[in-house]
Amino acid sequence: MKLLVAGDARVDAGKTTFAAGLVAAIDGAVGFKPRAGNDYWYDHDTARAALDAGRLYGKDVTTLAAVSDTDHPEEWLNPVHRLWRPTPDRTGLLGEAGRTFLVDRVTTPDGVSFVVNGVAEQAGLIPDAVSASLPLADATRIDGVVGFNDVMTQRYLPAFERVADRVRATTPAVVESYSDIAIPVGGVAFDAVAVVAPTRVRVYDGDSYGTAHEMASGSGSEGQLEEPVDRVAELADPVAAHELPPLSDDERADPDRVADAYEPAYESLLDVALADTDDDTNTETVRDADDTRDDSDGTANSR
Structure with a gap:
């Protein structure tokens, strides 16, 4: 499963907070920041x-x-x-x-x-x-x-x-974009995309978002990588949208607390990502908060 987190503001969109909470919410996930x-x-x-x-x-x-x-x-x-x-x-x-x-x-x-x-x-x-x-x-x-x-x-x-x-070799993988760039690295087929902004997140099907990116940049073979999110988003319809609650500094610094606060948005994103996968690959689930708190060796988030 490949998930992309992009932002529709150059700075302070909330990408890293959202991406870190998402990595914390998915067992075995690895987060990448290509640029x-x-x-x-x-x-x-x-x-x-x-x-x-x-x-x-x-x-x-x-x-x-x-x-x-x-x-x-x-x-x-x-x-x-x-x-x-x-x-x-x-x-x-x-x-x-x-x-x-x-x-x-x-x-x-x-x-x-x-x-x-x-x-x-x-x-x-x-x-x-x-x-x-x-x-x-x-x-x-x-x-x-x-x-x-x-x-x-x-x-x-x-x-x-x-x-x-x-x-491509990592499952599940979470990729955070940079600035307001729609896709930070080529050659990856994302299953779902979260476009984050202050107060909200919009969820897109990965194929639809990728097609919109190709349209915005001219074509799949000749287009530019650095297309801004707003140009791509206007060519694709979000599957869902969620409000994001404001978080304190302490909450933002703790990805597990972010995962709890953003759980509805994460569940929506995973639903989109897993919609077309086989039942035997639907193994990535949002961790239950009680399971995290009850982890006796304290290693759930010490990765």
Whole structure:
């Protein structure tokens, strides 16, 4: 079973809260975040925590890894992570206004590699803590869009293909998208899709959502991956919609409590995902809250 969680807002849609609760609610589930990024300024504590360990990852994938039924590290679940910084009154290398990317971490079969924004480096925009914490001396450096596109083809696209292979090989798998992008990785047939926004979630059949994505992007073979959710959602009818109750900080930090609060939405999503499967594969069920509380060895959510 493959489930996708997307958001129809660029930030603060509630994707990670919803996805983590969903992983907690399904026995044996693993959460993936194919693409992610954070900001050295706005997400400083999170960025420094990773940098202090000589790594580069964000809070979202850490949340998913903690609740997933896997021992794989964040880099396996999240093959591409980008570190940004604000740059007021400056356009970034890739045309972004008011901010620029500093370093990308790409997971390879041999470990991790880094791609450095050479223009930002020459302008003195990369903080000393980043340069001191990551092995950037031999990293690939890019200084223009053409160079970036070459590296994208050689390194990023294979990383996305590998994580798609992992998702296809994992059952059940929960994939969280990034920003307001409708589908974060190609080559995966999702059984059901949850589009999350503040106060609500809309549930879509995976095939219908995939078809709408192809229509929005032009065609299945020529379309672009990064279609926004709103363009796709307007071409597909949701199977169900649910209100999401507001949660306190403590509740959001506990995926089991999220699973309890969002249980009707999760049950609806699973109903859609399992609608066309054989009876002998209908093994993924929302965990009963009492079963979780009565787990005597306390390992139900220590994954």
